[in-house]
């Protein structure tokens with residue numbers, strides 16, 4: 001069969017995998033190849049157990065794999081044979097040198113740019129999918145335009161807005177698709193080629209086009225605004241705990257204002273995930289670079305509140321449990337940074353687990369999808385940690401249960417049974433406000449929620 005377009009994606013991660021599976025599924029007339037430097041990852045994508053858990057992804061991959069979706073380690077061949085190249089390699093925060101802890105580490109990304117340059121023998125459209133600092137596309141263009149063999153490269157920015165846990169629906173019915181290009185004749189032509197791919201299933205009016213810099217910045221700002229909502233409601237949760245106000249009531253009241261809206265107002269132990277912190281740090285770095293100190297401080301506040309919220313949670317546990325956690329067994333329900341994913345990147349549970357260990361507590365962790373990642377995250381932690389699949393097993397004999405992730409499963413457990421198995425006095429710290437506090441209290445637990453009055457038996 002001859003395919004209308006040949007599409008390559010470099011980087012088979014949380015972004016590249018689902019996005020390409022969706023393109024392959026919606027466009028059987030295109031041939032889509034995903035390559036990665038990590039052979040284990042590619043082997044997993046080619047097996048029955050995919051490397052990432054995402055509801056609906058298995059079905060999509062099963063329907064398309066080896067039909068018009070291919071996973072391979074042969075990056076060079078991929079570059080040679082495809083005319084459209086998506087780049088979705090990881091861009092973590094730098095851990096060394098200038099900008100350490102703030103700027104994005106672009107080494108994987110630059111390596112990819114150089115590989116594209118080295119192996120291209122025909123014109124390519126290169127699409128930035130990874131979250132990157134503003135102006136990276138320009139750097140990409142500069143690297144690619146050093147070409148000796150006069151191959152033409154057009155660089156586009158096409159940021160991904162999918163959220164983990166809902167990625168398949170986000171890809172299928174996106175609020176918008178954003179494409180940034182140069183506003184030259186060639187740039188506009190490349191932009192149209194990419195828009196044509198999405199137009200196979202996304203209504204035209206949802207495909208927004210703009211210049212590259214606006215596109216890159218919009219991605220950072222979208223995530224900064226979302227994170228800011230979470231930090232805003234979390235900041236108010238601290239005030240609620242000091243007064244008679246209840247954060248759920250406050251969120252409901254403000255969320256019904258159509259100018260504010262009701263989503264992303266769930267108070268929690270704080271936001272996690274691979275994007276929010278990294279993107280805000282990028283934004284802050286960018287502002288400082290341009291001398292905009294006040295703007296940088298403003299956005300940095302969003303991250304500060306997030307750290308504060310996590311520490312506050314641990315302090316509340318310590319105070320409630322008579323100022324000592326030493327030798328106490330504490331069970332964490334959930335380790336993923338949110339429900340419906342096995343991803344633990346920047347999960348608040350990592351911070352909470354480490355702090356509990358510092359307080360010499362014995363920590364028991366359970367999670368339906370994230371235990372393997374939890375083991376890696378805590379590999380160097382000192383103290384006693386257990387990883388247990390079954391939540392009842394995990395909670396047996398514990399002094400406290402702390403809910404870290406809002407998995408539906410944790411709302412449906414038999415809390416009377418959990419109470420019977422618990423060390424007394426028994427405590428629940430609901431870091432996601434998913435339980436009915438009054439019911440748990442009536443079963444015998446001392447209940448601490450976020451932004452609500454504690455319910456205690458003493």
Ligand code: UDX
Nearest residue numbers: 160161162163164264265266268271272273275337338
């Ligand atoms: C986010 C963006 O939503 C997505 O558009 C972008 O492309 C990548 O980053 P993701 O990191 O998958 O997606 O998760 P998201 O659903 O945004 O949640 C981020 C964090 O905020 C999670 O830890 C979540 O638990 C927390 N959160 C979210 C809250 O604590 N309260 C809320 O009300 C909403």
Ligand code: ADP
Nearest residue numbers: 011012013014015016036037038089090108112
């Ligand atoms: P994201 O959440 O942004 O998708 P991931 O870490 O899940 O990030 O995925 C990024 C993928 O990119 C990883 O599988 C990694 O092995 C891959 N990768 C990094 N550098 C390169 C490279 N130079 N060539 C190919 N793949 C790469």
